[in-house]
Amino acid sequence: MNQHEQFEQFVRRYQNMVYTTAMRLLANNADAQDIAQEVFIKAYQRFPDFNGISNIAAWLRRVAINFSLNHLTRYRNRLGFFSELSTHVDDNEFAFDYPDQNVKTVEDIEKYKIIEELVSKLPARQRVPLVLFHFEGLSYEEIAEQLGASLGKIKTDIHRGRIELQKQVQLHFNSEDGIKPEKIDKEILNRQNTKEHKQQNGLNFKICYEL
Amino acid sequence: MNYKDSQNNDLERWATDELGKLPELKAPESLVPNVMNRIVRMEKRTRWQRPFSDWNIFWQSVFVSLCGLIIVAGVYLSSYVNTDLIPSAVNFSDIKNYSPTFLTVLQTLFSTLSMLFQQFKVEILIILGLSLCLYLICIGSITIGFKLLYSKGFRYEK
Numbered sequence: 001m002n003q004h005e006q007f008e009q010f011v012r013r014y015q016n017m018v019y020t021t022a023m024r025l026l027a028n029n030a031d032a033q034d035i036a037q038e039v040f041i042k043a044y045q046r047f048p049d050f051n052g053i054s055n056i057a058a059w060l061r062r063v064a065i066n067f068s069l070n071h072l073t074r075y076r077n078r079l080g081f082f083s084e085l086s087t088h089v090d091d092n093e094f095a096f097d098y099p100d101q102n103v104k105t106v107e108d109i110e111k112y113k114i115i116e117e118l119v120s121k122l123p124a125r126q127r128v129p130l131v132l133f134h135f136e137g138l139s140y141e142e143i144a145e146q147l148g149a150s151l152g153k154i155k156t157d158i159h160r161g162r163i164e165l166q167k168q169v170q171l172h173f174n175s176e177d178g179i180k181p182e183k184i185d186k187e188i189l190n191r192q193n194t195k196e197h198k199q200q201n202g203l204n205f206k207i208c209y210e211l
Numbered sequence: 212m213n214y215k216d217s218q219n220n221d222l223e224r225w226a227t228d229e230l231g232k233l234p235e236l237k238a239p240e241s242l243v244p245n246v247m248n249r250i251v252r253m254e255k256r257t258r259w260q261r262p263f264s265d266w267n268i269f270w271q272s273v274f275v276s277l278c279g280l281i282i283v284a285g286v287y288l289s290s291y292v293n294t295d296l297i298p299s300a301v302n303f304s305d306i307k308n309y310s311p312t313f314l315t316v317l318q319t320l321f322s323t324l325s326m327l328f329q330q331f332k333v334e335i336l337i338i339l340g341l342s343l344c345l346y347l348i349c350i351g352s353i354t355i356g357f358k359l360l361y362s363k364g365f366r367y368e369k
Contacts (some may be wrong), residue, residue: 011243019238033239040246041253045265049361097237113231119230133228159219162226167352169229 009049011040016099017057018064024131027067027120035067042067065136069146072124082192113172118168126161254355275351278344280292285344286335 018039023032043064050056096116098109119127123191129147132138140145144154258266266274328335 004250007248007250008243011246014236015238015242019242020236023236029239033242036242037249038237039248041249044246044250047314079336098234099237115229116236127229130226134226157220162222165229166222166225 004045007044008041010047012056014060017039018060019056021061021064021136022068024116024135025065025128026071027124029126031071032068035064035071039064046188061136064144065132069128072128114172116171118165118172121168122161122164125159126164129158130161130165133158250345263350268358271351271355275348277354278347278351282341282348284342285341288333288337 015036019032019036021034023029026032026035039060043060064089096113097113119131122130129143131144132143133140140151140154140158141159144151147154253261258270263274264272
């Protein structure tokens with residue numbers, strides 16, 4: 001097996017992990033694909049040295065986080081200026097899919113998709129620290145350092161993000177019956193997809209976190 | 212623990228439970244072919260089209276050594292420069308009467324540069340060459356140094 005084939009296997013093995021990290025941080029399918037490609041190109045350049053890295057998955061995850069945060073910072077102005085042209089929602093409708101072996105029932109898939117959608121609809125200033133804490137396992141201190149913000153601010157943003165998420169989840173799920181089969185309530189989606197919300201997504205990250 | 216702390220803990224536990232259940236997303240089918248196509252395109256580029264940091268350590272060493280040789284040659288050749296050609300300081304007293312228009316300033320600047328270049332052609336080329344080589348040696352040495360440290364287990368993390 002030559003190096004290309006070995007690397008292709010390597011990409012297939014880690015593609016879901018890298019894509020998931022980027023997708024949850026960026027909340028945009030096209031951007032997440034771009035970042036995942038960049039991460040694997042970087043990995044290819046280091047591929048011969050990978051014997052020296054004890055935990056490749058952690059290294060990839062770290063690179064994906066750094067690239068995603070850089071992307072949010074680099075394109076924050078463009079996000080603001082061109083938010084009206086954003087195809088954010090349409091793109092993401094096809095972004096939340098799961099590998100067959102990870103999901104047991106159709107109900108599970110629907111439930112997970114709704115929660116992923118709701119997380120992606122949070123403003124970036126809440127979503128990013130929330131994802132870093134709950135999905136990437138970073139501590140408050142690490143997130144504060146990574147985003148260049150105070151510890152208090154990070155805790156507040158994560159707390160607000162959780163409250164908002166809980167509120168949205170409660171709107172969609174009946175706590176007694178478990179899953180509510182309908183898709184996300186159109187009214188809430190429409191409210192969240194207004195021009196103001198989209199502008200907030202990019203610009204609030206800019207104002208809050210000067211990376 | 213007061214009521215508010217307890218509420219916060221409940222909220223954190225709820226979020227951890229709900230979000231912890233979510234499995235990894237499925238990457239788009241096009242990701243692997245896109246990555247492999249980009250790698251093939253990258254590898255098709257000739258050596259001088261790639262960034263210096265992507266060259267292998269052998270070619271980086273050859274390049275830096277070559278620059279070092281050029282510097283040595285430059286220093287050796289500089290002993291042959293005719294020092295009689297170096298003029299005394301330029302007298303700008305005549306220029307005071309000129310009206311300081313933009314064109315006059317530009318003309319003076321370019322004529323001075325042209326005069327300097329004609330008189331010190333070799334010296335200027337040597338200085339530019341030496342500066343470029345020193346710059347490349349610095350960049351090359353840092354890259355090689357990092358590669359060697361990296362191969363010995365050194366990791367740079369922000």
